[in-house]
Amino acid sequence: MKALHGKALLDDPAQNKSTAFTREERMRYGLQGLLPYSVADIKNQQQRVLGNLRGKRSDIEKYIFLNSLLERNQRLFYRTLIDYIEEIMPLVYTPTVGEACSEFAHIFRKPQGLYITPEDRGRVASLLANWPETDVRIIVVTDGERILGLGDLGANGMGIPIGKIALYVACAGIHPAHCMPVMLDVGTNNQELRNDPLYLGYPHARLAGQDYLSLVDEFVQAVRHKFPDALIQFEDFSSEHAFVLLDRYHKQVRCFNDDIQGTAAVTLAGVHASCRITHKQFADLKIMLLGTGSAATGIARLMLSAFQTAGLSEAVARARIAFVDREGLVVTARAKHKAHIQPFIQEQAPASFLEAIERLQPDVLIGATGAAGAFSEAVIHQMAQYQERPVIIALSNPTSHTECTAEQACRWSDGRAVFASGSPFPAVTMGEKIFHPAQGNNAYIFPGIGLGMLACRATLVTERMFLAAAEVLAAMVSPEEIERGAIYPTLPRVREVSQAIAIAVCHVAQQEGLATANLPDDLEAYVRTLMYEPDY
Ligand SMILES: O=C([O-])CC(=O)C(=O)O
Numbered sequence: 001m002k003a004l005h006g007k008a009l010l011d012d013p014a015q016n017k018s019t020a021f022t023r024e025e026r027m028r029y030g031l032q033g034l035l036p037y038s039v040a041d042i043k044n045q046q047q048r049v050l051g052n053l054r055g056k057r058s059d060i061e062k063y064i065f066l067n068s069l070l071e072r073n074q075r076l077f078y079r080t081l082i083d084y085i086e087e088i089m090p091l092v093y094t095p096t097v098g099e100a101c102s103e104f105a106h107i108f109r110k111p112q113g114l115y116i117t118p119e120d121r122g123r124v125a126s127l128l129a130n131w132p133e134t135d136v137r138i139i140v141v142t143d144g145e146r147i148l149g150l151g152d153l154g155a156n157g158m159g160i161p162i163g164k165i166a167l168y169v170a171c172a173g174i175h176p177a178h179c180m181p182v183m184l185d186v187g188t189n190n191q192e193l194r195n196d197p198l199y200l201g202y203p204h205a206r207l208a209g210q211d212y213l214s215l216v217d218e219f220v221q222a223v224r225h226k227f228p229d230a231l232i233q234f235e236d237f238s239s240e241h242a243f244v245l246l247d248r249y250h251k252q253v254r255c256f257n258d259d260i261q262g263t264a265a266v267t268l269a270g271v272h273a274s275c276r277i278t279h280k281q282f283a284d285l286k287i288m289l290l291g292t293g294s295a296a297t298g299i300a301r302l303m304l305s306a307f308q309t310a311g312l313s314e315a316v317a318r319a320r321i322a323f324v325d326r327e328g329l330v331v332t333a334r335a336k337h338k339a340h341i342q343p344f345i346q347e348q349a350p351a352s353f354l355e356a357i358e359r360l361q362p363d364v365l366i367g368a369t370g371a372a373g374a375f376s377e378a379v380i381h382q383m384a385q386y387q388e389r390p391v392i393i394a395l396s397n398p399t400s401h402t403e404c405t406a407e408q409a410c411r412w413s414d415g416r417a418v419f420a421s422g423s424p425f426p427a428v429t430m431g432e433k434i435f436h437p438a439q440g441n442n443a444y445i446f447p448g449i450g451l452g453m454l455a456c457r458a459t460l461v462t463e464r465m466f467l468a469a470a471e472v473l474a475a476m477v478s479p480e481e482i483e484r485g486a487i488y489p490t491l492p493r494v495r496e497v498s499q500a501i502a503i504a505v506c507h508v509a510q511q512e513g514l515a516t517a518n519l520p521d522d523l524e525a526y527v528r529t530l531m532y533e534p535d536y
């Protein structure tokens with residue numbers, strides 16, 4: 001790290017300690033006179049941060065405040081995020097990050113991350129060379145076409161890679177200097193954005209076809225060249241591009257798609273854990289998925305492998321997974337199907353959503369539609385009619401797009417639903433009982449995958465790593481959490497979860513012959529040494 005002095009030191013977010021510089025440091029670094037008298041410590045500074053934060057009237061103001069803290073004092077930001085994760089994660093991630101993306105061009109303060117546009121074709125490598133860090137290990141990239149459940153937000157989607165990177169640091173202890181958020185700003189088809197005089201992105205229709213693919217290719221190749229140890233996380237692409245890009249790169253480059261694979265692993269973990277509440281065998285479950293996008297398809301694919309691992313034949317496993325969309329059960333009789341769900345289409349008579357629940361009587365209902373309210377009262381009733389403890393997982397983000405709220409799932413099932421959701425919900429009180437809904441967000445998975453990849457330097461990310469991550473996560477749900485009806489650990493345990501997932505990733509990488517790092521026997525201690533603990 002460059003040795004800075006005086007005002008430049010106070011202006012560097014990675015090195016700034018502000019009022020916590022000691023008298024001795026103030027003398028050594030030419031800071032005398034530049035700070036008020038009192039010497040604070042990080043705990044003391046945290047109290048000031050929390051006071052200011054809690055005084056803000058709206059979540060978006062809190063987001064802006066926290067983001068400027070990150071730009072002033074990285075260690076204080078991360079220390080506070082880690083120590084108060086239940087309070088602060090929803091402000092830097094879902095749901096607030098959704099609003100922050102929608103408002104991105106209006107609340108913009110200071111550039112963060114790397115932007116690549118079609119005008120940079122042919123010189124993407126030189127853009128990467130402008131990045132101030134040299135040892136990049138984690139890249140989160142989006143093209144902004146499907147931001148959470150909010151659709152095409154163009155370059156406003158930069159909020160997502162920034163938020164995901166904050167979670168890599170807070171939830172898995174990846175050092176901030178190893179992380180790079182990237183916006184592949186290929187334009188937007190959101191006319192309203194393009195008409196906004198304050199819009200900051202490339203103000204044209206989206207690149208398509210070969211023009212699009214060749215720009216992504218150039219980016220991926222430039223990363224390989226400039227940052228050969230980096231893992232690329234694809235985030236919030238349209239489903240179509242998500243599958244095309246994953247197919248194109250996953251056997252060549254260290255990469256994964258979080259919406260397909262991360263969401264699948266977190267969901268699989270929740271389904272596994274739910275069996276401890278419902279007292280069912282995993283291999284006996286029937287799963288119904290609402291939605292046919294990247295998340296739903298990713299879940300079906302991973303679930304299929306998990307069922308086979310549990311001993312089912314491929315045919316039997318397939319028959320346990322049903323898709324429903326706007327038109328009802330997805331069956332062969334219907335005219336057109338998306339290629340990626342082809343393997344899961346059932347040979348059955350058509351049925352509406354409610355009829356499909358009646359006919360198939362699924363144990364688990366999973367929503368990944370982006371369609372608010374898709375789990376209506378009638379749907380939850382129908383699930384509760386056939387299952388003593390229906391498992392309802394409403395994945396869509398942000399909260400405004402959730403399939404149903406925790407309160408709805410609880411009330412409409414007479415308190416019997418086992419519920420989890422992508423965005424957080426507060427506890428629900430019903431009579432004497434308090435329900436603690438768990439958050440089934442890929443934040444429990446991707447940070448640990450990244451940490452594991454950083455530890456073992458595997459050349460590729462594989463499905464077995466996500467299966468292992470799901471098993472680890474499910475096994476970490478404590479008896480007390482299960483007792484409370486939760487199918488995920490509480491958020492303050494997320495660093496412990498990420499560490500365990502990282503170790504599992506190392507094991508899989510070794511078994512699959514993909515690890516290139518020399519790993520010591522005591523992986524637990526080793527992984528812990530890699531985890532950044534922000535402090536002065
Ligand atoms: O960002 C999140 O909270 C989960 C996610 O990947 C998505 O909804 O696209």
Ligand SMILES: [Mg+2]
Nearest residue numbers: 148235236259
């Ligand atoms: Mg996403």
